[in-house]
Amino acid sequence: MTLYALLVGIDDYRAPVTPLGGCRNDIDAVGVLLGSRLPDGGFVPLRLTDGAATRAAVIDGFRHHLGRAASGDSALFWFSGHGSQAPVPAEFARFEPTGMLQTLVCADSRHDGVPDLHDKELAGLIGEITARGVHVVVVLDCCHADSGTRGPAPAHGTGALAVRGQPAFAGPLRAADPARVLPGGPGGGRDGAAAVRGTTAGGPDAAPHVLLAACHSDQYAVEVPTADGPRGLFSAALLEQLESLGLDATSRELMAGTRCRVEDGARGQVPVLSPAADAVVDRPFLGGGVRTARSPVTMRRRRDGWEIDAGACHGVPSGGPGDPALFAVYDSDPPLEVRVSRVLPDRSDVTPVGWTPDPHASYPMVLTGVPLPVGTVALDGGPGDGTGATSRLLAAALDTAGPGGGPSPHVRVADPATRARRLPDVRIRVPRTGTVRITAPDGRPLVPDAPCGTADEAARVAVDLEHIARWRRIKELHNPVSALPGAVAVEVVAAAGGEAVDARTRPPLRPGPDGAVRLGYRWTRRGWQEPEIFVRLRNTTDRQLYCVLLDLTDRFRIHPDLFTGDWIAPGYTASAAWGRAITLSLPPDRPLVPGARGTDWLKVLVSETPFSSAPFHLGRLGEPQPAEAVRGGRGGYHGVLDRLGLAALHRDAEPMRPETGDWTTAVLAVETHVPGA
Template sequence: TRTGPGADPQTDEVIRIAPVAPRWAEPAPRPPALESLLPELVGATNDAALGGNRDVGPDQADADHVALTACRDDQQAYETGPWNRRNGIFTLGLLDAIERLGPGATYRELMVAARCAVENARDRQVPTLYPADHDIVDQPFLGGVSRAPASALVMRYKRGSWEINAGSIHGIEAAAGEDVRVAVHLESPVREARVTRVRTELSVVEPLGWTPDTGRQYDVVLSRVPMPAVTVAVGGTSRDDPETARAVIDALRSAGPDGSPSPHLRLVPLDDPEKTPDLRVSTDGCRIRVHSFDGGPLTDDLTRADVHTAVARLEHIARWRTIRNLANRVSRLAGAVKIEVVVAEPGEISAPRDRAPAKPGDDGAVLLTYARAGDGWVPPMVFIRLRNTSDRPLYCVLLDLTDRHAVHPHLFPGRIIAPRNCGVAFDGGLVAFQLPEDRAVEPGAETRDYLQLLVSEEEFPATSFHLGALGTQRAVERSPSRSGSFTGILDQLGMTALHREAVRPPAAAPDWASSVLTVRTRVPEIS
């Protein structure tokens, strides 16, 4: 039952306590005569009889109407109330939703509210909306301009608990000890709920420090995601030196604050058949070297005396990987802004607006190649566009994650991109992709950059994502004066990615998304 302003005790009590019975109606003996229909329906029926408009594609044809039905076609709809005033449970729920949400509510919003009321009153009756995934259902009820939902996530009350419409199949993960939260979209101060149980299609949540209205559904966004520590295995082969391996393990177990284990890294056994470690440390011949999961070396050799340097480099790599793995799989902003790499033509100095971008190869990466110039090589020159394909302004930051485990936001440090418009890296200037200074420019040489785009409904500073190249400089240190200035979920995620320390909760909860485009830069073989 619903309480608070706008509640109807009589209607709500009928839904909650009155006996229910299946709805039943005498089937129509024959189709109704055309003249008994509304003019709009007469026209639609005549079009159908004539074969319809053959130029309309299937998607358009399927989206010429909206249907709100009381149950699925394999279920029964139920009614309730006294014998002389019986109403369908779905009808009561829909009318209540229309009264509460007002004339601007969309078909989708009304259906979420009505379904919540029906499922609270009856098992095995699930109201359905058709077409579920078309813009037409985002129009106001009975007419108006389409209005997209504020968020892909909705929090609602059902049978004694709160839930969101996303579960493990949508990428929600909540292992033991991990803290996954959602927050009411763009409300200040922040109102969060913690995920307590993850099911396939939904997740149960617990409001934190506030009492939501059980008769209302809330647009929410992901406000906190777990930052799982990067896994690392040490030694474990016949060639490894046990004492050196033990020194590395001891250093990892005391690398955190006050001698606690490193918050960035989690030790795992090398021979675990179900888990391949992200990183591996070899100690062959008392030399310490960090390898990737596929065995490729990531650092030079270090000695046992440099064990703390080895752990610092492991943590550096872990920070880099955590930033690259930032993801929000349940965001409505996913895919809203596209990264476009446009190869510059000779003599060109400003970014063209509409030239087609380079297409990624089968591996998903854009391949750029050096060009031969006399006895030397010239690096590829490109422009980078960020194309906002949505109908709303969005704040964007473009990070460059290099294969030397550096992160910098210099390409596009943060700016609002207008709807259906483009932002350009380096203010429209040329971007040179070239090998690092310590890597010889010779046939077959290659480097990789991971262009990571962060998109948000609200502005956020990008300085927290800065990370120097491995072994050259430390990441930006956190200080009390700096940490107090960060607000917004992306700032929180950025600070967590680099430092894994508590930061001030966001003042509002914007939706956000992340995407990565890999760019390979190669020196071609001389034919």
């Protein structure tokens, strides 16, 4: 099996199209990751950037590069650049209820009569490849919005997010244009809607392709600043999932985690997976024949030091002197650990901690310590902070919130240099004097406004900020170099009316295009009735694994009550909550009106060694942390996840030396809503 890839990234657009900043960076990262994960000769890329990414070159790349793929091979088209729209012609009107087509803006589009590349044309190009039995994956990190230009974010944004919006209105699609590559000519047939709608691209008998899109057709895709320069938020999030789960993860699994990351970074951008109901999205991302070279991680001697064969492209975090990434020799007791001293693109330099490796041996390694950076908060001020007094009060509170009156171990105020490199985790606005509003990076309020006119009130706000930072660390906890990606799946099953115990005969609900399972209240004669579900954990491997299921609520609570910890047998499906029906309801202070909604993130922690769920308790915002959570855990377990839970939620807890088994995580978002809006 060979993967043929057409990687297109355009930053340097010509006027009047506004340039972008992170598209080449996206494409570079894709090439590095795939090149390091696939065997020699198994990855054949064609990279088109800036002026080389003309309309003709992209079409030629499909036909003469991706066109080399044969049955059993895979083809990947990854586009980072501007997206736009155009009026739909009559012959395609039945496929487009909005009356608009989506387009990709190539480097020479809108110059010298060169048009955009329309979705119907893209469908035709894809159909030519899928018709030969090739597994085709399309990744589009561009905007499909009705209006907008790159630069300041839309009115609901903060100005920190750049938009890969449509630079101008695209011209109409005309089937008679000689340069067109319309599927089937005028009239189009079924294949006309494939590029965006996810239907078959090559006619009735052609296999469907997989589309991973950055956002809905009426939404914006944003760029975000990072330490390595600007990046598309969607591309960065998708690559994080590929690094974490591996290329054998399914497209559906990848999009579940990607959606969580994107929704944390931008408002109104929801990634879409198509065709969501087709089995093709439950195949491995790059096709069933892919065999990656990602596991196990190995340490070996090189020159005058030691290195592991995993680096930045595999997701190894760099950390710092006080909070490094740690690896240990697999199954060593006591743990033989090494500290990551430098992360390179394809490998990392490591330093043994308290032991001397044999220079002639190589060692299989597992990740045992994840750097947990301090959360950052941007003090943006506002109309009620004319003199900056409220911001200064809160900054002082964070500066003394730690043990012994030192700085908070969980949160710090983002300085100008930090804010230039990365988005803050939360923002603080002062809508009126003595009041603060805690928001997401895009300005979305996270909690109700809080008083902050005195030192005591500022200290309480600081506690809330620490709480949110701890919750986010657990939500984002993952192992980028695990040999167990996708080992245990979280499944949600709708309970039938009056059904109290899971009969285990009903199939699980399929997540939607954005990776979330959605469940609605039901109106009855007695009012709104909450949805009820069963939750299962399915071990997809041939080994016994220890699991804990966490429920992370949108009120910043974490509890493991649904499945507090046990072994799941190979190939077995375990029931959460002892198989009892679980009622999903909105918080009491959230009115049951059409459009009201809430989200739970069901996160399974999976390990080869047992660990305690106690360190993962986090009460509701404003509640004290249970004391038992910092005492080392139930049953005296000392797994890697015990250490990571204590580190994430209790930075001042005593560190421990864990057993050295492999571990991984998986998350499923479950949204509960009141229908009718």
